[in-house]
Amino acid sequence: MSTATDPNIRYGFIGVGQMGWGMAMNLRQKAPKEAKMVICEISESRRNQFVEEAQSKGTVTVANTPKEIAEQSDVVITMLPKGPHVLEVFTNEETGLLSAAPRETPIHFIDCSTIETATSVEVGKQVAQSQLGTFIDAPVSGGPNGANSGTLAIMVGGSEEDWERAEPILRMMGKSIFHCGPPGAGLATKQINNYLSSVCTVGVCEAMNMGVKYGLDPKKLADVINVSSGRCYNSLDQNPVKGVTPGAASERDFVGGFSVELCKGVLDMAVALGDQVGARLVLSDRILALYDKALKDERTAGRDSRSIYRFFADDDVL
Numbered sequence: 001m002s003t004a005t006d007p008n009i010r011y012g013f014i015g016v017g018q019m020g021w022g023m024a025m026n027l028r029q030k031a032p033k034e035a036k037m038v039i040c041e042i043s044e045s046r047r048n049q050f051v052e053e054a055q056s057k058g059t060v061t062v063a064n065t066p067k068e069i070a071e072q073s074d075v076v077i078t079m080l081p082k083g084p085h086v087l088e089v090f091t092n093e094e095t096g097l098l099s100a101a102p103r104e105t106p107i108h109f110i111d112c113s114t115i116e117t118a119t120s121v122e123v124g125k126q127v128a129q130s131q132l133g134t135f136i137d138a139p140v141s142g143g144p145n146g147a148n149s150g151t152l153a154i155m156v157g158g159s160e161e162d163w164e165r166a167e168p169i170l171r172m173m174g175k176s177i178f179h180c181g182p183p184g185a186g187l188a189t190k191q192i193n194n195y196l197s198s199v200c201t202v203g204v205c206e207a208m209n210m211g212v213k214y215g216l217d218p219k220k221l222a223d224v225i226n227v228s229s230g231r232c233y234n235s236l237d238q239n240p241v242k243g244v245t246p247g248a249a250s251e252r253d254f255v256g257g258f259s260v261e262l263c264k265g266v267l268d269m270a271v272a273l274g275d276q277v278g279a280r281l282v283l284s285d286r287i288l289a290l291y292d293k294a295l296k297d298e299r300t301a302g303r304d305s306r307s308i309y310r311f312f313a314d315d316d317v318l
Contacts, residue, residue, distance in 0.1 A: 003075075003165060003166075003168045003169055004030070004031065004168035004169055004171065004172055005032060005168075006032070006035070007032035007033075007034035007035050008035070009031070009035050009074050009075060010035070010036045010037075010038070010072060010073045010074045010075070011027060011028075011031060011035060011036070011037045011038070011073060011074075011075050011076075011077070012037075012038050012039070012040070012063070012069035012070070012072060012073030012075065012076040012077070013027065013037065013038075013039045013040075013069075013076075013077050013078075013079070014039070014040045014041075014066055014069055014076070014077070014078045014079070014080065014089055015040075015041065015078060015079040015080045015081075015113075016039055016041045016046060016047065016050045016079075017041075017043075017046070017079065017081070018144050018147075018256070019079055019112075019140065019143075019144060019147045020041075020079035020112075020147075021046075021050065021144075021147070021148075022144060022146075022147030022148035022149070022150075023077070023079060023112065023140070023147050023152070023173045024037075024039060024050065024054075024077075024079075025050070025053070025054060025057075025148070026147075026148075026150040026172055026173050027077070027169075027172050027173055028054045028057045028058050028060060029054075029057045029058075030150070030172040031058065031172060032058075033057070033058040034058070035058065036059055036061070036072075037054075037058065037059065037060045037061070038060070038061045038062065038063050038068075038069055038072045038073060039051070039060060039061075039062060039063070040062070040063045040064070040065065040066055040068070040069050047062060065095040066089045066090070066092070066095060066096055066097045067094075067095050067096060067097065067099050067100050069097065070097045070098075070099075070100035070107055070132070071100050071101075073107060074105065074107060074108065075107070075108045075110065075169060076097060076107055076108070076109050076110070077110045077111075077112060077169075078090075078109070078110070078111045078112065078113060079112045079113055080111075080113040080115075081113070081262075082113075082115060082265065083113075083115035083116050083119035083120075085113070086111060086113050086115055086119065086120070086123060087119060087122075087123065090109075090123050090126065090127070091123070091126055097109070097132075098126060098127065098130045098132060100132065102130075102131060102132065103132075106132065106133035106134060107132050107133035107134075108133055108134050108162070108165060108166065109127055109133060109134065109135045109136070110135075110136055110138050110166055110169065110170070111123065111135070111136070111137055111138065112138050112139060112140050112154070113139065114139045114140075114187065114190055114191075114194075114262075114265075114266055114269075115187065115269075116187075116269055116272070117137075117184040117187045117188055117191075117269075117273065118184075120137045120157070120183070120184055120187055121183050121184045123135065124136075124137070124158075124183045134158075134159075134162045134165075135158070135162075135183075136156055136157060136158030136162050136163065136166055136183070136186070137156070137157040137158065137183065137184060137185075137186040137187050138154050138155065138156045138157075138166065138170060138186055139154070139155055139186055139187050139189075139190035140152040140153065140154050140155075140173075140174060140190075141153040141154075141155070141190060141193055141194075142174070143257060143258050144256070144257065144258075145247070146174075147173075150172070150173060150174065150175065151174065151175040152173060152174035152175065152176075153174060153175070153176040153177075153178070154170050154173070154174040154176070154177045154178070154186075155178050155180050155185075155186040155187075155189040155190050155193075156170070156177065156178065156179050156180060156185075156186045157180055157181060157182060157183050157184050157185035157186035157187060157188075157189075158179075158182070158183055158186075159182070159183075160179070163179040167179075187269075188273060190266075191266060191269045191270040191273055192270060192273070194263070194266040194267065194270060195266075195267060195270035195271070195274075195281075195284075197233065197234065198263060198267055198287050198291075198305070199283055199287065200232040200233065200234050200235075201234045201240075201305065201306060201308070202283075202286075202287060202290065202308070203230075203232075204232065204234045204235045204239065204240060205240055205306075205308060205309045205311075205312045206312060207221075207225070207230065207235075208221065208222070208235075208239065208240060208241050208244075208309070208312075209309070209312035209313055212241065212313070218239075218241040218243070218244050219243065219244050222235060222236075222239050222241070222244045222245070234306065238250075238257075238306055240306040240307075240308075240309035241309065248306075249303075249304035249306050249307070250304075250306060250309070252304075253303075254300070254303035254304040254306060254307035255303060255304070256304065257303075257304030257305070257306070258304060258305050259302060259303065259304060259305065260291055260294040260295060260300050260301065260302070260303060260304070260305050260307065260308070261295060261301075261302070262305070263291060263305035264288075264291040264292070264294070264295060267284075267287065267288060267291060268288070271284045271288065286318070289318055290308055290311070290317070290318065291305075291308070293311070293318065294307065294308050294311075297311075299311075299314075
């Protein structure tokens with residue numbers, strides 16, 4: 001019997017934020033209805049709303065601490081904002097996942113957070129030392145839309161055995177699942193992808209702004225780009241010019257989505273990774289400077305990362 005179809009598997013999920021919400025909801029909907037699910041979320045209102053909306057899909061209960069999650073789960077998925085949050089959730093001596101008492105059956109920990117590779121590898125080592133179970137890094141790509149629709153790309157770092165065990169579970173939350181290599185490889189792949197995505201975002205902003213200033217119809221310009229060699233995710237699905245892509249963050253004045261704060265955080269990780277392995281990044285300084293500006297500017301702070309288009313449109317880049 002596949003892990004995903006076993007009604008006796010107990011699922012724990014920590015962090016039902018912008019990404020975790022859709023992931024946990026898909027897990028609850030696609031797992032057997034008899035399977036138990038327990039969640040832990042720092043926001044009481046969001047936690048209560050999730051329980052209310054998910055109940056029709058199957059049982060959902062609430063834990064007050066990560067330790068309680070570990071005590072009630074066979075599979076634990078974490079989706080948290082930053083490395084320190086992951087460390088705290090796993091290693092807090094009183095309330096952390098690893099503070100749970102040893103047991104006969106292993107707990108399979110799946111961390112979907114986007115954090116530093118070194119932090120993740122350290123957490124994995126502490127899981128191994130605790131003898132509570134297994135650990136893989138499994139960061140995701142696809143944004144809130146992908147999380148809600150269950151079409152995320154998921155990049156896994158871990159042993160072959162742990163990857164094979166986790167894959168059926170991950171397929172309940174994502175569509176394209178990749179085993180990228182040993183511990184940390186999923187995160188390295190995610191960070192490299194995000195760096196490239198940010199490069200493409202800046203390029204799309206420059207190109208669309210050039211077209212608009214020339215007087216081209218931005219929709220027609222995007223149509224051409226999207227059947228030509230300039231096509232990319234940020235030209236097709238998240239075009240920064242309002243009115244070009246239905247459902248894009250630009251349609252909502254960049255409210256919600258993948259924030260400039262999160263984008264800058266992953267960029268910092270990617271650039272640090274490049275330094276660590278000796279890979280030269282000739283565009284990184286300009287891109288980091290743009291997002292440093294975005295963190296402080298009222299036109300972009302707290303908004304989707306594509307909101308940097310406003311700098312180009314206002315002729316106020318750097």
